[in-house]
Amino acid sequence: MRLPGATRVAVAALALLVVGAIAAPAAGAGTPRASLTDVEQDVMCVSCREPLAVAESPQAVAERNYVKQLIAQGLTKPQIEQALVAQYGPAVLGRPPAHGFNLTVYILPPAILAVGIAILAFTLPRWRRRSRPAAATPAAAGPKMNPSDARRLEDELNRYGG
């Protein structure tokens, strides 16, 4: 079905409007406003060394109020974290900056995982190689049957096997 020219223009304009309406909030979502709950989970109460979300010390209350002020100013989460570092130092971040001794936090867990995998990769094939010959060895075969017993067994099996 072919649409007349004017209708096609109208449909295209409508499509543009719809796309624009969908895209506008999505573009605004690039810099979402921070929420207290979100920030609290990733920063520390610096005096009690607990996550701010669970800390109730006077310093934690002061720090939480400061975060609320920053949220009210419309700052994003990274901006709030930056402001907190300027006021309380890097210890305020739940995840420490990746340099110096702090690097162990980032390096050790994957290193331990990698070493564990390497050990498994090294030892598992050896265990399997060892277990294969053991499996191939016939289980305790017992004494060899004499020819008459063997013949009797064969007959019995034939009889019951149909």
Place this chain on the structure above:
Amino acid sequence: MRRYVIPGILVVAAAALLALLAFGVAHQGASTSIDTAVQKGDLPEAPNAHMPLPILGSDQSESLVDLRGKVVVLNVFASWCDPCKTEAPILEHEQHVIAGRDATILGVTYLDNSSDSERFVRQEHITYPVLRDVSGNFVRSFGTTGVPETFVINRSGQISALRRYQIDQQWLQQTLPRILDGRS
């Protein structure tokens, strides 16, 4: 021999992890070496005396070395600390008493944001200089783990007396004269 390689690696790795854990735990605890030295009368040098700290409400900074030759009553405080509010008027009064004797109270904020500290200074009518220790490294070197704490530093830059909790007028009156007179 080869069968000992993997258990050996595991043992070394476990030992390394334990050593790392011990190192971390050892560096978490509060240092009491200053307290012990002062009790014995050894008068330790004030640590980090050359570390510049920003002056509250200013773009400039100052270090303890800049005050060498003066008796410095270094008071570590925070706006969120109630005992700090109680002792602030005592310290402010003392500032007026000792200022003429080449001595000063020096406030250092502890884990406090600057706007709260500035409000505290205004509300308590504090006129003595206040520095900000943003990282907390300066006060940690004094073994500080809480507030308020007060250290008296003599004219040679040595810690002559300290109090790990709230001070009162009586403590200042008992402690300061001998240090102002250069007797310790």
